[in-house]
Amino acid sequence: MRSLVAVLTAALTLAATVGSAPAEAARPGSCGRGLLFCEDFERLPTGGPSTLKWGVDTRNGTLTVERAGRRNQVLHAHTVDNGRAFLRVDDFAAGGNRFYGRMRLRVDAFPTAPDWAHFTLVEATGTGSTEVVRPIGGQYAPTVPGVFWGVGADGGPTGDWTSWRESAPVTEDAWQCFEWELDPAGNRVAVWIDGVANPELTASTDEHGGNDVPFVLPAVHTVKIGWQLYQGGTTPGQFDIWMDDIALGTKRLGC
Known part of the structure; x- marks a missing residue:
């Protein structure tokens, strides 16, 4: 028969984990010097965002700072149907x-x-180009069927496109590290997943998912990180995304 101490310990452990964000491996804070922007959420109170470092852009969605395991804090984006919930880096x-x-x-x-x-x-x-650049995103392709990552854009002369690749299927319910680069030399967008380059997830001046019009990067002044879905009547009807260790810099940051 289990001891009273063991029962109480199990109960306390369960209470501590119910309703919490998915735990990830504990790591020291990732925000060092020399970065253009960094947020690891460790110094923020839990609950609705309370910071002057970044703004919030939501519609049918919320952003919440939550505990993830015993040592980490993360940002939880929750949206309903085709809602959005973004952390927004302006200026x-x-x-x-x-x-x-x-x-x-x-x-x-x-x-x-x-x-x-x-x-x-x-x-x-940004300015200088009407393109909206989406380095991390994807699409459900019923012809395969499957859900795949793909670089995308909208609003400019190349039109609305997402260049998804069957070689880059999404992974649900698991922590992954995503990196991206925007380089005006060749209007290049590059992507790494868990530290591995994904050359198929690239875009450049003449190689992209749009029409034959050249793709041109804007002079970026706003970066949004979170979740948005553009069509209604979704399955599932709501979406939950957890994010951590967000950073922007002049050099590749690594995982």
């Missing part, structure tokens, strides 16, 4: 307009309806 500027980004990410579930459901996790906008 951003990178020398020469070239910069790298990184985030740790866990998505509870990706959309499997409607057909061609399109989602974005990172979006960059």
